[in-house]
Amino acid sequence: MTNVRDNTLGILINKGDGTFPTSTTYTIGQNPTDVMAVDLNSDNRSDLVVAYAYNRSISVLFNNGNMTFGTAMNYTVGPSPSFILSADFNNDKKPDLAVCNQGNSSISVLLNNGNGIFGAKIDYATGRSPGSMAIGDFNKDGNIDLAVVNSGQNTISVLINKGKAVFSSAVSYNVDKVPSSISAADFNHDGNIDLVVANSGSNSIIVLFGDKNGVFASRATYKTNSYPDNVLSGDWNNDGKVDLVVTNGKSNNVVVFQNICKK
Template identity: 35%
Template sequence: MNGDGLLDLLLANYGSNNVGILFGLENGTFLNQKIFETGLGSHPSSIAIGNFNGDNELDFAVSCDGTMDAKILLGTGKGEFSLEKSGQTLFTSAAVTMAAGDLNGDGLSEIGVVFDENDNIDILFTFKNVSFANKMTSSTAKLPYSVAVGDFNNDARLDIVLAIYDGNSVVVLLGYGNGSFAGESIFSTDKYPISVTVGDLNDDNLLDIVVANSGSADVSVLLGYGNGSFSPQITFSSGSQPWSAAVGDFNNDTRLDLVVANSGSNDVSVLLGYGNGSFADQTKFSVGSRPRSVAVGDFNGDTLLDIVVANSGS
């Protein structure tokens, strides 16, 4: 976020109504967070990183539960950000999460937003004056809770996958490359899917789907066929109340592994991948109280992947 070649952390601080950036140091430690206020009672809940104004510097959008809107903060590439007032977009209900990607081929990042108590996803289109003036709403199955983007049918156009909490399923929306999407395809998961991410888990160069199922203490893996459809789920045990999942190669065998943040057992599970879509039994590592989000990256420059966890209870 500051152009020094080191990974930084970006946090939505729900209780203190701000966003924090922790700039990374070469030894894997971080400077104290730099605060960017989002407004009294805003309660920021989700962040999406993208290039919203076409200057090739990283910006970010933040959804705020309390004010039911999204705000854009534009980056200079040197660790400074400014709140773009023309980029603020009001919602009809609180946003649960969002993801960014170029969904209409214009070279700018759009965001897909899913809402609490709302069965829709909104696609907010970006203009070079950094506004989200236009949006497209797609109806989904009941209560989408997480969103990710990827090319699931190999047409070089980004598609969307949603975790449907009350429907025990994921919904895939195939993109036409102009910001519109085909009708939904539904694939079953285990109980109360709450987080979705994507990666090539069986080394066939096709994207697969990983889902954290908060109600059944496991993760679902759905292997992609490259045409927008997926295999029936395969489940792998995690800790209690898995809340977030990420992929990365943690043992340097060139095969993707899984890490899962378990909110109910205050730990993370690492599942090493065999490269065929299956995984070894979990190994658990203790973290703080009620971990809700997990990410991976090389934070100390040793070319080995590290894990970072946001603990909502501590």
């Protein structure tokens, strides 16, 4: 977990019974805002990537294998990075990184050179204040594409991967007020990836249905409780259909949407 006020990263060790009795703290850069775990150097250990709100950088900390992490390696991204995501964007079987930069309405893509070392960033324009991302092969060409939530513009941006991690210019779709979170899955069992967006300012989620070309032309809107700030997709009842769970920040509860589509 990131601790913004004291500029540290806290790691809680799972005892094996679902409890976390011990923790280790690492001092990192100023104002850490997001952290993710992924094996970056193919040693079967989960490494850490951290973003910092007021810097133009992210840090990579390699897992030493004894529940400790090495010294942070820093990489330049855009201003005010807020969200990190990992996927193999250039099909070399190595996890790359994408970072939302709220300060200049862009994302940065960093390619893994093979041992967890990353090349220089490549930037792509999005809408205002990008704050969350989702991935999927939206147009079924074998390349991982990106969808980005733009909370300052009430839109999402879809960037199609043309191959070798080269992305097309963003295509914008209007959503509702203050979109804050996005997830991707095939919700209607047509074989195409769909998107769902949580809209904090309108107490709603919107499902955008994709076609085989990565176009999201139709949609459905569902009401939530107050200030939905995160949406996750998964088959919560093991019926083979992708359901949704939404956290509502101001009503302090969670809403589960069960998928009732016909398979």
